[in-house]
Amino acid sequence: MTSDAQNKANRKNAQRSTGPRTAAGKQNASRNSRRHGLRASILKDPSWTVEVDRIAKAFSPKGADREGREKVRTMAGMMMDIMRVEVTRTDLWNMAVHQADEHDGSEREAVACLQILQRLITLDRYEANARSRWRKARTELT
Numbered sequence: 001m002t003s004d005a006q007n008k009a010n011r012k013n014a015q016r017s018t019g020p021r022t023a024a025g026k027q028n029a030s031r032n033s034r035r036h037g038l039r040a041s042i043l044k045d046p047s048w049t050v051e052v053d054r055i056a057k058a059f060s061p062k063g064a065d066r067e068g069r070e071k072v073r074t075m076a077g078m079m080m081d082i083m084r085v086e087v088t089r090t091d092l093w094n095m096a097v098h099q100a101d102e103h104d105g106s107e108r109e110a111v112a113c114l115q116i117l118q119r120l121i122t123l124d125r126y127e128a129n130a131r132s133r134w135r136k137a138r139t140e141l142t
Contacts, residue, residue, distance in 0.1 A: 038085055038126040041133065043077035052077045071141040078134040085127040092120050 002010075020026045042048045056073035064072070096116045099109060 038081075038088060038123075039129065041077060042080045042084065043074065048077075048080070052080060055080070074137050074141060075134075078130070078137045081130040082127065082134060085123055085130055089120065089123050089127075092116055092123070 055076040060072045
């Protein structure tokens with residue numbers, strides 16, 4: 001249980017952590033999730049419905065009831081969320097390797113490599129989130 005002192009400190013800290021305050025900051029933050037769509041579950045994306053359903057059908061036992069098929073569909077979607085992050089990470093590494101092959105030592109190249117590194121670090125958060133959703137779904141569905 002959280003102590004009164006800790007609650008007071010949490011409230012004080014929360015007052016300082018209100019997110020972006022300027023119009024430019026709010027606009028920038030609003031685009032974060034649309035950059036690559038990795039934050040959203042694939043199960044909520046209509047463009048992936050056919051693929052998720054196809055995989056779920058392949059893994060559903062014959063004669064499974066609706067609830068059983070839906071459980072398999074949920075698990076398939078969660079696994080595909082993780083796989084999307086892994087594919088994005090591979091693409092970023094390939095970009096980095098390609099840039100290294102064309103190494104000319106320019107400042108522009110160094111900045112590009114740092115940007116790729118920052119994007120790789122960001123992917124760790126998306127992967128952790130996807131794996132957390134996977135574990136939660138697995139626990140709820142088994």
